[in-house]
Amino acid sequence: MTRPGTSPARFVAPNSVGIAQSHCAVVVFIGDHAYKLKKPVDLGFLDFSTVAARERACRRELELNRRLAPDVYLDVAQVLDGHGKTCDWLVVMRRMPASRRLSTLVTQGVDVHADVEKLARMLASFHSTARRGPEIDAAGSSAALRKRWVDNFAGAEEFVGAVIDRTLFDEIVELTLQYLDGRAPLLEERVRRGCIVDGHADLLAEDIFCLPDGPRVLDCLEFDDALRYVDGLDDAAFLAMDLERLGAPGLAQDFLAWYREFSAARSTTSLAHHYVAYRAFVRAKVACLRHAQGVAEAASDAQRLTILTHRHLRAAQIRLVLVGGLPGTGKTTVAGALADRMGAVLLRTDQIRRELPGTAGLAAHAGYGRGLYDSGNVHNTYQEMLDRARTLLSHGESVVLDASWSSSEEREPARAVARETFAVLTELCCVTPTEIAEPRITARVGDASDATVEIAAQMNRHFASWPEATHIDTSGRPDTAIATAWEPIERSFR
Numbered sequence: 001m002t003r004p005g006t007s008p009a010r011f012v013a014p015n016s017v018g019i020a021q022s023h024c025a026v027v028v029f030i031g032d033h034a035y036k037l038k039k040p041v042d043l044g045f046l047d048f049s050t051v052a053a054r055e056r057a058c059r060r061e062l063e064l065n066r067r068l069a070p071d072v073y074l075d076v077a078q079v080l081d082g083h084g085k086t087c088d089w090l091v092v093m094r095r096m097p098a099s100r101r102l103s104t105l106v107t108q109g110v111d112v113h114a115d116v117e118k119l120a121r122m123l124a125s126f127h128s129t130a131r132r133g134p135e136i137d138a139a140g141s142s143a144a145l146r147k148r149w150v151d152n153f154a155g156a157e158e159f160v161g162a163v164i165d166r167t168l169f170d171e172i173v174e175l176t177l178q179y180l181d182g183r184a185p186l187l188e189e190r191v192r193r194g195c196i197v198d199g200h201a202d203l204l205a206e207d208i209f210c211l212p213d214g215p216r217v218l219d220c221l222e223f224d225d226a227l228r229y230v231d232g233l234d235d236a237a238f239l240a241m242d243l244e245r246l247g248a249p250g251l252a253q254d255f256l257a258w259y260r261e262f263s264a265a266r267s268t269t270s271l272a273h274h275y276v277a278y279r280a281f282v283r284a285k286v287a288c289l290r291h292a293q294g295v296a297e298a299a300s301d302a303q304r305l306t307i308l309t310h311r312h313l314r315a316a317q318i319r320l321v322l323v324g325g326l327p328g329t330g331k332t333t334v335a336g337a338l339a340d341r342m343g344a345v346l347l348r349t350d351q352i353r354r355e356l357p358g359t360a361g362l363a364a365h366a367g368y369g370r371g372l373y374d375s376g377n378v379h380n381t382y383q384e385m386l387d388r389a390r391t392l393l394s395h396g397e398s399v400v401l402d403a404s405w406s407s408s409e410e411r412e413p414a415r416a417v418a419r420e421t422f423a424v425l426t427e428l429c430c431v432t433p434t435e436i437a438e439p440r441i442t443a444r445v446g447d448a449s450d451a452t453v454e455i456a457a458q459m460n461r462h463f464a465s466w467p468e469a470t471h472i473d474t475s476g477r478p479d480t481a482i483a484t485a486w487e488p489i490e491r492s493f494r
Contacts, residue, residue: 016029024041060222062091064228068216076091097209103205119239130197165303200235234275236259280305280308320399321401325429337482342398347402405466
């Protein structure tokens with residue numbers, strides 16, 4: 001092996017020598033240097049089967065990793081055979097102190113919040129200047145993300161049944177495609193906002209070192225440029241997934257929160273969950289490949305990662321909740337509490353009807369079916385609310401709709417919006433005896449609702465049967481009603 005000024009053959013202390021390997025590389029540690037060789041393997045998604053391919057990969061690894069760790073990636077060197085001819089290539093690196101490996105620190109319970117915050121800032125800064133362009137933007141589309149998922153499903157299929165549970169795998173596929181089918185506008189918007197970058201794409205805690213002068217991030221994905229073209233949030237989600245895998249879910253959440261703050265990147269919680277799930281499944285597939293190579297613990301790793309994938313895909317599900325009922329039944333209290341618990345957007349007809357064009361001069365207290373509440377204005381209010389809900393749902397936000405939903409003709413369009421956006425629909429109808437509802441109505445102060453006891457009575461006579469809804473008794477304590485309302489939502493989680 002030749003490299004000016006460096007020779008691993010020099011005398012080193014015995015305890016300074018070591019070796020580590022992954023499914024596609026071997027790293028030899030000698031003194032204060034590390035030497036990384038590519039394995040001569042063809043795994044389908046990467047091909048290092050020839051010397052020329054391994055040379056290209058080594059040079060590419062050096063170039064790409066110097067973006068985040070220029071003082072770690074030193075050079076590319078030849079490996080010579082007994083006749084002095086080049087038989088392989090390797091990457092020469094500055095050796096990092098194993099005791100400062102992020103994965104080690106996390107598993108030891110060391111407080112690394114300050115280091116991880118610096119890492120989030122570093123990653124956001126890296127993304128702000130990362131390469132962008134039409135080719136990279138193309139990787140951010142719904143179709144491109146779908147292809148990445150489907151390719152990984154195909155790569156894992158041979159291990160389903162033997163390593164990965166078939167039922168769990170099938171649910172992962174269903175939940176993934178359901179999310180993607182309804183979120184094209186969200187992904188298109190992120191492309192327009194420049195969120196798709198030439199990133200790292202392999203942010204594992206074992207490849208990050210927390211040094212006094214700042215973190216060092218190693219080993220980006222170099223074998224396929226297209227796989228490195230990712231949403232910046234997707235890049236960050238990889239490390240969040242790994243921190244959770246290591247038993248630090250709170251730290252993972254903090255890291256994503258810091259990344260969002262430093263990158264000023266608006267993003268929905270559902271998309272973050274989806275990206276965490278994707279990264280978990282990629283690692284599950286890699287664990288399956290390691291299992292096939294004879295690594296004993298890899299099968300259990302794959303199983304844990306598929307469970308993690310499933311958990312985040314469930315959390316990413318988009319939901320539309322209709323909360324209806326007569327005035328005084330407490331539907332607004334229930335709707336607000338559910339929205340808070342779900343992290344959802346709350347839309348209320350009582351507020352929206354006043355925002356519609358042409359309603360400023362209409363009487364709010366003209367009586368049932370007149371003024372602001374004539375059939376045309378009521379329909380327009382519901383239509384506007386559903387238009388807003390459709391936009392929110394397609395952009396990855398769950399939505400709670402607070403309205404009377406007294407007409408069956410207004411409910412069906414809401415169901416159509418749920419189908420169109422692949423949202424999980426829950427319908428709730430709040431009910432309470434008249435003798436409880438009426439005092440609530442008369443006691444209202446400063447509420448957006450204009451309903452009176454007389455209007456409530458007339459609405460009751462025209463309230464269409466709602467068999468599809470779960471009826472929520474709101475005559476008791478609010479927390480009891482809210483807990484009851486949460487049950488059908490909780491059951492709808494897969």
